[in-house]
Amino acid sequence: xxxxxxxxxxxxxxxxxxxxxxxxxxxxxxxxxxxxxxxxxxxxxxxxxxxxxxxxxxxxxxxxxxxxxxxxxxxxxxxxxxxxxxxxxxxxxxxxxxxxxxxxxxxxxxxxxxxxxxxxxxxxxxxxxxxxxxxxxxxxxxxxxxxxxxxxxxxxxxxxxxxxxxxxxxxxxxxxxxxxxxxxxxxxxxxxxxxxxxxxxxxxxxxxxxxxxxxxxxxxxxxxxxxxxxxxxxxxxxxxxxxxxxxxxxxxxxxxxxxxxxxxxxxxxxxxxxxxxxxxxxxxxxxxxxxxxxxxxxxxxxxxxxxxxxxxxxxxxxxxxxxxxxxxxxxxxxxxxxxxxxxxxxxxxxxxxxxxxxxxxxxxxxxxxxxxx
Numbered sequence: 001x002x003x004x005x006x007x008x009x010x011x012x013x014x015x016x017x018x019x020x021x022x023x024x025x026x027x028x029x030x031x032x033x034x035x036x037x038x039x040x041x042x043x044x045x046x047x048x049x050x051x052x053x054x055x056x057x058x059x060x061x062x063x064x065x066x067x068x069x070x071x072x073x074x075x076x077x078x079x080x081x082x083x084x085x086x087x088x089x090x091x092x093x094x095x096x097x098x099x100x101x102x103x104x105x106x107x108x109x110x111x112x113x114x115x116x117x118x119x120x121x122x123x124x125x126x127x128x129x130x131x132x133x134x135x136x137x138x139x140x141x142x143x144x145x146x147x148x149x150x151x152x153x154x155x156x157x158x159x160x161x162x163x164x165x166x167x168x169x170x171x172x173x174x175x176x177x178x179x180x181x182x183x184x185x186x187x188x189x190x191x192x193x194x195x196x197x198x199x200x201x202x203x204x205x206x207x208x209x210x211x212x213x214x215x216x217x218x219x220x221x222x223x224x225x226x227x228x229x230x231x232x233x234x235x236x237x238x239x240x241x242x243x244x245x246x247x248x249x250x251x252x253x254x255x256x257x258x259x260x261x262x263x264x265x266x267x268x269x270x271x272x273x274x275x276x277x278x279x280x281x282x283x284x285x286x287x288x289x290x291x292x293x294x295x296x297x298x299x300x301x302x303x304x305x306x307x308x309x310x311x312x313x314x315x316x317x318x319x320x321x322x323x324x325x326x327x328x329x330x331x332x333x334x335x336x337x338x339x340x341x342x343x344x345x346x347x348x349x350x351x352x353x354x355x356x357x358x359x360x361x362x363x364x365x366x367x368x369x370x371x372x373x
Contacts, residue, residue: 020063052123095125136200
């Protein structure tokens with residue numbers, strides 16, 4: 001049954017624990033309730049928004065003078081397998097299902113594809129919007145389609161290629177649409193010895209004792225990822241004050257190769273373009289002169305830029321209750337009673353320092369609601 005409350009404090013529904021009240025707060029526990037609530041909001045004149053796990057959002061101190069619809073739908077349905085596919089296991093997951101609980105379920109059943117994304121807080125419906133990822137895996141690799149309620153109040157299914165999934169983005173996030181995700185369809189691998197997809201992240205490979213491209217037991221990958229995340233304060237834990245955050249606050253910047261060359265040589269960087277293909281030359285033929293290498297984009301480490309701009313772990317502006325995590329410079333935390341304004345003030349300061357030092361503009365990863373950076 002739909003639950004409706006007035007002047008609900010949104011700080012109670014976000015992992016960063018900031019955010020003013022919602023004039024009207026609706027909690028939808030079934031898909032039909034969710035559809036009805038959104039259609040009602042679409043037909044009204046008040047502002048409205050949907051809220052999932054609240055782990056990737058920063059809501060302003062004035063709150064929302066309108067309707068907030070919290071998605072509390074649950075359920076994981078196994079669809080008919082896809083014989084002959086490299087990812088034969090098919091699942092349909094309701095948008096409000098806890099993401100990490102879903103990952104745990106797949107690992108328990110020996111299904112590979114999500115294991116490196118263990119410990120990411122939030123709901124499943126938010127996963128394709130942000131194209132979440134960690135330790136070398138992204139949702140884009142396993143996503144088949146999403147069912148949404150579109151701007152016209154119509155339910156429709158969008159195949160994954162149409163979502164234009166990129167690094168922490170999709171058309172659902174930046175496409176100018178207010179479509180609400182109702183469910184997510186995933187395709188996962190299954191092998192006899194319950195091993196993971198090939199490990200693609202060096203730090204994870206080191207923790208597991210395997211080389212890049214090798215597989216490892218699913219349970220071991222999940223345990224290693226959870227340990228790595230906990231070491232950075234990136235696993236929700238009531239006993240860890242560093243977990244009162246919105247996770248990674250800034251995305252890793254993507255710049256041109258030419259610009260990356262201007263940075264210090266020890267600045268981590270990852271080329272995003274594939275290696276040029278090998279050329280076959282017939283016997284006796286003169287090889288063609290080498291082509292001018294094409295410029296490509298490079299991903300930088302936001303954490304490295306922040307640290308080398310002079311921002312240390314635990315840093316806080318004088319008198320502020322917002323601080324940099326003591327475990328990871330990429331997370332901003334609420335040390336107790338911080339306001340959204342204090343979080344934004346600290347984020348602006350960090351961004352200014354990085355811009356002044358390196359000429360790189362950091363972009364926030366969380367969604368901002370009634371708040372500007």
